[in-house]
Structure formats: structure tokens, C-alpha cells
Amino acid sequence: MSNLRRRKIRTTLTCLTLVILTFTIMSFTAVKSTRQEGAVKYRDDAPYQGALIKNIGWRSLPPEALAAVGDMFVGGESVLPLSWYELSDKTQPGMTEVVSATGQVTAQGVMGLATGSGEAARMGRILSGGRWFEPGERMAVILPEEFARRLGVVPLAPGRDMVRLFGMDFRVVGVFGHNVLDEAADLDGEPPTPVVFPSEAAMEATEAEKEAMESGEDVRSMQSRYQHVDGDLTVIIPHDVLMGLGGALKSIAVSQIGEPGSPEAADARALASTLAERFGLAIYAGEQGGTFVYHSSDTLSYAGVPNIIIPLVISVCIVLNTMIGSVYERKREIGVYTAVGLAPTHVSFLFIAEALAFAVISAVLGYLLAQTAAGLLSGTSLWAGMTANYSSLAGVAAMLLVIAVVLLSVIYPSKVAGEIAIPDVNRSWTLPEAEGGVISVNLPFLMRIREQEYAGGFLYDYYKSHQDISHGLFSTDDVKFAFECPWEAPDKGPHPGEIDTAFLELRSCFRLTAMVWLAPFDFGIKERVDILFLPDMKNPGFMEIRVTLARVAGEAGMWKRLNKGFLDNLRKQLLVWRSLDPENQVAYEEQIIAGFAEQKARGG
Incomplete structure (x- = not known):
């Protein structure tokens, strides 16, 4: 809704188009109920001339x-x-x-x-x-x-x-x-x-x-x-x-007293047809040509559809043009969504939700406009010759049709938004190949320099809580953290602040290590996990996350397959951390400071 409010004129015009479409559908279409009759030959003879009313299955x-x-x-x-x-x-x-x-x-x-x-x-x-x-x-x-x-x-x-x-x-x-x-x-x-x-x-x-x-x-x-x-x-x-x-x-049983072929027995067909229409049941009719089963059923038909085809096409084109323009105008926003960890599917559904808001608001307003117009203008010459059908079924059908038009129009724009989010052939994240029993991957997640203590404290608390457990996706042991300066190592280059001033405030990088057993634990999959926050030189002022997984025990193929779930869980936890309010984030920073002081006191 915030995106709709930022573009008030476009939102108003699009809603007005859909309101007029709803009004048009309700004024020029109608749902009609008709009863259809039919007969099927049941047997070649008839015990008597007449009709039998019964429920199937007695x-x-x-x-x-x-x-x-x-x-x-x-x-x-x-x-x-x-x-x-x-x-x-x-x-x-x-x-x-x-x-x-x-x-x-x-x-x-x-x-x-x-x-x-x-x-x-x-x-x-x-x-x-x-x-x-x-x-x-x-x-x-x-x-x-x-x-x-x-x-x-x-x-x-x-x-x-x-x-x-x-x-x-x-x-x-x-x-x-x-x-x-x-x-x-x-x-x-x-x-x-x-x-x-x-x-x-x-x-x-x-x-x-x-x-x-x-x-x-x-x-x-x-x-x-x-x-x-x-x-x-x-x-x-x-x-x-x-x-x-x-x-x-x-x-x-409704039986004629007359003999077969007599005038009293000649109207068995009309008799059965009347009963079928009256009661809506299967009616057995004894006629001269045998026994027939007459049936009558109610059907619904939507009249006036040709009158609204052109307005429907115009509305589809308007909504399609609006949503495509919105997608290309918000490329930078889509990049932000990707940076905070949203998958391409999630980005697509954001645009679908926005279009659905258009549809619901416009359908309701269009229905109210149609009701009001019918009440105010029904006795005037302007309304002469028009018979509006605002029954519950007709109203529901009109609103559903408008919603369907909008959702149909947003299919292509939402697909384009997903492709912009990840301009790649593979729309799902894949695990890189292991080299020498080690998998190293950079997660598609960015944070500011100051936030690494918050996120690090959250992850430290999360993995610490998985120690000595025998259920869930994994179990941990020897969970530790430290603050390091990777650029001080030989052949690692200068401080990032010397390359870009956005990193001048960076003093050290957070590192979290742990020994992890992956479920099912019967397979004996054990690995050393290293999570390191590093400056992202492509995005000045932001930190990226590098995860290194070193296999300690277990079959290599199974180890790689299970790590897909482990890393997906890590990405979900980072999204959970992102949703926390500032007070809770500061609390995790305080835990890191207290834990770091305790490690220094023990000489760790």
C-alpha cells in the first residue's frame, strides 16, 4: 500500500479504470437461471401408463x-x-x-x-x-x-x-x-x-x-x-x-386409469415432464414406447458477455502497462529486496499483492457505484431501457471477473520483476562444488558495518542453543566467536578504508566457528563451520557473509546434500534477525561484548 500511496495519480487513474469496468460489468451483464429437461430410455416395456416419483437409492x-x-x-x-x-x-x-x-x-x-x-x-x-x-x-x-x-x-x-x-x-x-x-x-x-x-x-x-x-x-x-x-x-x-x-x-405413482392407447393415457410424457420440472427429481414415465427417465436440472448462464469484451481488453492493457512501468521504475527497490534476502518468487508476489490491492479496492467501489447509480437514476430518462441485476450472485461474479482481469494482467510484470531480481538462468540458489572437502560460499545478504555485532550475536546465540540436542536439522558443539582483521595477514592487501572511505569506521570483522553434526545423525555427517563477515568492495559501507564448510566425517555426497538445508536455514535465520526491532538487536550486541570480555579474561 505504501507504493500505491507514493504514486497517487497513477493509482487513482488505475482504480478509476477498474471501478468503471466493475460498473460496466454489473450494468450490462446478468446471471440467469434456466431449467433444462431431458429424457433417457430406461426399458422397452412399461407396466402401466403413468409416472413414478422416487429418490435414487430409495x-x-x-x-x-x-x-x-x-x-x-x-x-x-x-x-x-x-x-x-x-x-x-x-x-x-x-x-x-x-x-x-x-x-x-x-x-x-x-x-x-x-x-x-x-x-x-x-x-x-x-x-x-x-x-x-x-x-x-x-x-x-x-x-x-x-x-x-x-x-x-x-x-x-x-x-x-x-x-x-x-x-x-x-x-x-x-x-x-x-x-x-x-x-x-x-x-x-x-x-x-x-x-x-x-x-x-x-x-x-x-x-x-x-x-x-x-x-x-x-x-x-x-x-x-x-x-x-x-x-x-x-x-x-x-x-x-x-x-x-x-x-x-x-x-x-401417478397412474392413468385408461388403457394403453386411450385418450386418458396419451399424456404420460407431459405428466412426467411436469413432475420433473416441479420436483427436480428423476421421474420414471410409462409410455407406449417403453419406460423413460425424465430429469430436470437448473443451470446458470451469464448473459451480456459480448457487451463487455472491449472494456475488458482495454482494462487488461491499461493494468498491464501500469504494472510494467511500475516494475521498470522500481529496479533499485528490487535490488534492495534482493539485498535483504528476498527470493525472486517473493519479489514477484510483491507485485501480485499490489495488483490484488488494486482489484479488491476497485471491485468494491465499482459495486457501490453501481448500486448508488441504480438507486438514484432508476426513475430518470437517463436510465431508461436499462435493467440492472445486482443480486448477490451477479455481484460476486462481477467482482471475481474484475479480480481475474487484474491478476491476468500482472502475470507478465511479476515474471519480469523476478528476472530483474536475479538476472540469471537459475532462479533458485545452488550449492557450489566442494574442493578438497571444503565448500566456500558467499551468502546473498548484506548488512552495514555497525550491524555485524547485532547479526553476529544473534547467530552466536542461535547456534549455542543447538548444543547437545538430538533433534532438528543439526547439533552443534564448541561454538566460539572472535573479532579479526583479515587485512593484517601477509599478502592480504591494505585496509578497506584505504580503498573506499566508506570502510574507515571498520575496525575488525566478526568470525563465528562451530563443530556441527547434520541430521539424520545416524549418517555420522560432521563438519567444521566458519562464518566470517567481510567488507563487500562492490557495495561500499556494507558487509557480506562468507561461509566455509569443512567436512570432518561422513560420506561426501550425503554431506553436500545435507548442507543445502543447513545453509537455507542460515539464510532464514538472517531474515529473522532482520525483522527484529532495534531494542532486541542491541541486546544481542551486548551479549557479544560480554562474551568477548569473558573470553579475554580466560585468555581465549
């Missing part, structure tokens, strides 16, 4: 769905619900005891079906004795023939037609034969009996699977995940009674 429907469907079809259609008695654990069947005066059986499933002529016409064919439920009849039950034989009951026979179910008395009004319920497949090709899942995992489906199933493309794969209860172990009671006992609504 997930329960809300009880209110039955009333909603019933309100839609009050003519020739017959709305027929299917409900089950099931447990919360879908891996176990909803078993219940059926008791008579002479016997007892265990039902593996309980179904609830509608009473009245519509269900009687559709399901009455399964009966081998008795009748279907009469309209409004409640405490009645239809049993498998085998259950009736074992219980000793006869449908509608006084004194022999009563059983107890769920602790209540039910009258047996009908029986059905062997396997007929399993063969009474609905439009989905499945029997109406309850299902059992082999495991909890089989009940779950991924989002992609759900979308495929709801579009009718992969329905059979879900059907293979569960098993239906044997129809000969299932009893049938009225739907309303089962729902009162805690049953779950599983499907709703």
Missing part, C-alpha cells in the same frame, strides 16, 4: 410431497403412495411379529399402499383370495398365502380373520400367492418391497454418481447396491396407517 420422500402431488392431479389420474416400515439402520430389515390365535410368524418387511379403486386396479391382480383395501379402510392387512396358512387365518372369514400387528388388531382382507409380489415390478423395474443395504458405505454416493443417476444415465448401478426383502415375507397395510406408525414415504 431415499425417503418428505410426507408433504404426497399432498403436493395430489393437489396437482385431481382428474383421471390416481395418486398412489408407497411407504415402508424401516429402521434407522438401513442394513437391517424392519422386522415385526404377526400373531394370531393359533400361530405366530415374523415379517421381514411391512409395506403401506393406498386404499381405493386406483390401487386396486393396479395391484389387485396379485391377490389370490379376498379383496383389496376399501376406500378409507384402516385396520386391515393383506398377507402372503404361506403366512395365512401358518397363522390359520382366512380372509374375511368371521372369527378366523384377525391378527395382531404392532400390538394392534388387524383384519385379514386378502392374501397373495407365491412370488407374485416380487414379480410386480414398477416402472423402475424393481419390486415394491423394502430394501436392505449390505453396509453403510453402500448407501452413500458421490456427487458425480448422484448427478449421473438423476439424469437417468447410471440408475442400475445404484440398484445393485441393495437387495429387496422377499415378497413372501412381506405384509401390506394401508399407507395412512403405516405412516402413523412411523413409516417412511418412498415413492408416489
Whole structure:
């Protein structure tokens, strides 16, 4: 933000451009929601003409769905619900005891079906004795023939037609034969009996699977995940009674009473399309040409995009030109960033962050401007013919588009900034080759002459704290420091101050030595580390850091690979020191002075 404030006119003009772009996007584009319908052929035949509403995987429907469907079809259609008695654990069947005066059986499933002529016409064919439920009849039950034989009951026979179910008395009004319920497949090709899942995992489906199933493309794969209860172990009671006992609504069939080909059955396709659009579920439709799965899904479309292409291109060019100019104007600043240890990637992200600030500020201001303009000008002739869409989704889309435009524009300038930071082919720092078991490297880090005591004290304290430890990147021993004058050695040349007056205040150079073991410690990698602060003759008044690593023990290849991490850690610690406030830096200088006095007292 400080860089933006230093260039107020440029920042203002760039933000104004992006504000106008945001206003343009929100005024000339709109997010529209549309519903798309489709159908997939499921099978070649259809048990009846009509439609079936169900959730894929037999997930329960809300009880209110039955009333909603019933309100839609009050003519020739017959709305027929299917409900089950099931447990919360879908891996176990909803078993219940059926008791008579002479016997007892265990039902593996309980179904609830509608009473009245519509269900009687559709399901009455399964009966081998008795009748279907009469309209409004409640405490009645239809049993498998085998259950009736074992219980000793006869449908509608006084004194022999009563059983107890769920602790209540039910009258047996009908029986059905062997396997007929399993063969009474609905439009989905499945029997109406309850299902059992082999495991909890089989009940779950991924989002992609759900979308495929709801579009009718992969329905059979879900059907293979569960098993239906044997129809000969299932009893049938009225739907309303089962729902009162805690049953779950599983499907709703809307069947035409007319025969196939009759006028009453001719609109099955329109019926399924209406249900799919209303409920957004996969709808099975029985037609003369077979069974089809109708599906309806909501899609979003962004209208008005051609109107903003030219403003987008202009904005991209303006932001690109602004950021490229900013990069080349700040070459010296980029050099400072490199001097304090920032990698080229970090320099690139500085410019990306600056552009992101442009984008966020401009997007918010543009949205507010659009809202204000709509409120003030909506009733005037200036606004005539314009319909602004400032819904939450449209606003978010507009702001994201502006941010994307800015980030797209800053890709090239940020890359240029990174190349200026390190004008080399290799953008990452590489370790030099060892010569005679010694690696010598100058770190890309500069400090002023006065700061060497601060940085030296910080590093001395850091490496001292790693003595006698068995974890981390390394362990140290024999950590010492000293102040030396390298130019006093033979053949080392004059004092740096004689070459450049910026070094006149330099009295000595800080040297830190230590014995270091590199992790993993099982490899036995041991080395002597020498860190020396030297005057940088290319940058008068600044000190550079020379690190010398001498291998003492361990395999040479492993020693070199591990030292990459050791030197990276050293560079990070120097950046940590750079971030300290002046008070803490002075404290480290005092530690060096005290330690130096102690060494002199011991004659070290």
C-alpha cells in the first residue's frame, strides 16, 4: 500500500479504470437461471401408463410431497403412495411379529399402499383370495398365502380373520400367492418391497454418481447396491396407517386409469415432464414406447458477455502497462529486496499483492457505484431501457471477473520483476562444488558495518542453543566467536578504508566457528563451520557473509546434500534477525561484548 500511496495519480487513474469496468460489468451483464429437461430410455416395456416419483437409492420422500402431488392431479389420474416400515439402520430389515390365535410368524418387511379403486386396479391382480383395501379402510392387512396358512387365518372369514400387528388388531382382507409380489415390478423395474443395504458405505454416493443417476444415465448401478426383502415375507397395510406408525414415504405413482392407447393415457410424457420440472427429481414415465427417465436440472448462464469484451481488453492493457512501468521504475527497490534476502518468487508476489490491492479496492467501489447509480437514476430518462441485476450472485461474479482481469494482467510484470531480481538462468540458489572437502560460499545478504555485532550475536546465540540436542536439522558443539582483521595477514592487501572511505569506521570483522553434526545423525555427517563477515568492495559501507564448510566425517555426497538445508536455514535465520526491532538487536550486541570480555579474561 505504501507504493500505491507514493504514486497517487497513477493509482487513482488505475482504480478509476477498474471501478468503471466493475460498473460496466454489473450494468450490462446478468446471471440467469434456466431449467433444462431431458429424457433417457430406461426399458422397452412399461407396466402401466403413468409416472413414478422416487429418490435414487430409495431415499425417503418428505410426507408433504404426497399432498403436493395430489393437489396437482385431481382428474383421471390416481395418486398412489408407497411407504415402508424401516429402521434407522438401513442394513437391517424392519422386522415385526404377526400373531394370531393359533400361530405366530415374523415379517421381514411391512409395506403401506393406498386404499381405493386406483390401487386396486393396479395391484389387485396379485391377490389370490379376498379383496383389496376399501376406500378409507384402516385396520386391515393383506398377507402372503404361506403366512395365512401358518397363522390359520382366512380372509374375511368371521372369527378366523384377525391378527395382531404392532400390538394392534388387524383384519385379514386378502392374501397373495407365491412370488407374485416380487414379480410386480414398477416402472423402475424393481419390486415394491423394502430394501436392505449390505453396509453403510453402500448407501452413500458421490456427487458425480448422484448427478449421473438423476439424469437417468447410471440408475442400475445404484440398484445393485441393495437387495429387496422377499415378497413372501412381506405384509401390506394401508399407507395412512403405516405412516402413523412411523413409516417412511418412498415413492408416489401417478397412474392413468385408461388403457394403453386411450385418450386418458396419451399424456404420460407431459405428466412426467411436469413432475420433473416441479420436483427436480428423476421421474420414471410409462409410455407406449417403453419406460423413460425424465430429469430436470437448473443451470446458470451469464448473459451480456459480448457487451463487455472491449472494456475488458482495454482494462487488461491499461493494468498491464501500469504494472510494467511500475516494475521498470522500481529496479533499485528490487535490488534492495534482493539485498535483504528476498527470493525472486517473493519479489514477484510483491507485485501480485499490489495488483490484488488494486482489484479488491476497485471491485468494491465499482459495486457501490453501481448500486448508488441504480438507486438514484432508476426513475430518470437517463436510465431508461436499462435493467440492472445486482443480486448477490451477479455481484460476486462481477467482482471475481474484475479480480481475474487484474491478476491476468500482472502475470507478465511479476515474471519480469523476478528476472530483474536475479538476472540469471537459475532462479533458485545452488550449492557450489566442494574442493578438497571444503565448500566456500558467499551468502546473498548484506548488512552495514555497525550491524555485524547485532547479526553476529544473534547467530552466536542461535547456534549455542543447538548444543547437545538430538533433534532438528543439526547439533552443534564448541561454538566460539572472535573479532579479526583479515587485512593484517601477509599478502592480504591494505585496509578497506584505504580503498573506499566508506570502510574507515571498520575496525575488525566478526568470525563465528562451530563443530556441527547434520541430521539424520545416524549418517555420522560432521563438519567444521566458519562464518566470517567481510567488507563487500562492490557495495561500499556494507558487509557480506562468507561461509566455509569443512567436512570432518561422513560420506561426501550425503554431506553436500545435507548442507543445502543447513545453509537455507542460515539464510532464514538472517531474515529473522532482520525483522527484529532495534531494542532486541542491541541486546544481542551486548551479549557479544560480554562474551568477548569473558573470553579475554580466560585468555581465549
